[in-house]
Amino acid sequence: MADTNITMLSDLIDPQVMADEINLKLIDKVRFAPLATIDDTLVGRDGDEISMPYYGYVGAAEDVAEAGAIPIRKLTTDVKKVKVSKIGMGISYTDEALLSGHNNNIAEEATNQIITSIADGVDNKFLAEMATASVSSDVPSNGSVANAIIDGVMQFGEDLDGEKVLVVPTDLYGRIVKSGDWIANTDTGADILIRGSQGSIAGCQVVISNRLNGLYKYTEVAEPAVADIGTYYEKDMFAKYTKTTDVAIDPAKTYYTRESVVGKSAFIVKPGALRLVRKRQTLVEFDRDKQTQTNFVFGSDIFAPYLYDQTKIVKLNLL
Secondary structure: OOOOOOHHHHOOOOOHHHHHHHHHHHHHHHHHHHHHEEEEOOOOOOOEEEEEEOOOOOOOOOOOOOOOOOOOOOOOOEEEEEEOOOEEEEEEEEEHOOOOOOOHHHHHHHHHHHHHHHHHHHHHHHHHHHOOOOOOEOOOOOOHHHHHHHHHHHHHHOOOOOOEEEEEEEHHHHHHHHOOOEHHHHHHHOOOOOOOOOOEEEEEEEEEEEEHOEEEEEEEEOOHHHHHOOOEEOOOOOOEEEEEOOOOOOOOOOOOEEOOOOOOOEEEEEEEEEEEEEEEEEEEEEEOOOOEEEEEEEEEEEEEEEEEEEEEEEEEEEO
16 A cells, blocks of 8 residues: 655646646747747647748849839748757756755746746747848948948838847847947837847847857767867757867767857847747656656657748848
8 A cells, every 4th residue: 555645746746737837838938939920720730840831032122213113023922841849858856855845846946947948949949040031231340330220120121110129149239238329118118029128229129139149050970080079069968068078089979060050140020020830738747767766857848930921030140
């Protein structure tokens, strides 16, 4: 007969309650969600790659002579193959931690950590998609930063009105705030479209993204060379990449190279530019290593974030 006085992990964390709370709060935690359309129509359908529609760009506006005809182009759609990604995080607790007197906070802390982790993963994929924007403008390292951003806004053509978010790395944010064209939110009373907006310039709400200081793509190395140890990266169970410190190649390990997928860029984005297709609601599972008496909580979602409308985003190349 089981001893009912033994505290079990299931007594401290209800997986369904945790999953429901994550599903309720996750999209609010994804920073770029206000710029995206959330699509749950594919939940439960098979396949790890989906074909999704997206809008193409009509091209730059042309000069028109007086009384001349304005050129007309058809707004086109195409189909984009979007790879479905599983995003997840695991959290471990020893029996001692579970029974130490702090266990009243375990469910709340595990839920918050998993929500934050998955949301960060989704935002990283959104930024990688934003980097594929086909419309771009340059921001020189000197001169008026406001004028450069206005040039970027003008790339929207006649659709330049409406809400826009300028996503910037920290160094460009510093230039913007120091410029005489910066307008703090306290001076405008404007509605905030996206979390973290501190003010505006050229009609764009400005938010900082530390990810733009370094967003990378990691590629598995087929035949790693000993001479490149120190430039290769290793991945742990939580998909965190760390530069190697080995002195030799370990045949039992997998090594990766790293390259930037965003570069020195910022983005002007209008709502609806992005789309987040969800293939499954949050799944929360438990596991236990009896030998070490360690308990695990795993949370995961399956998403396909992609750039849906090229006409609603401008990539700013920081020169």
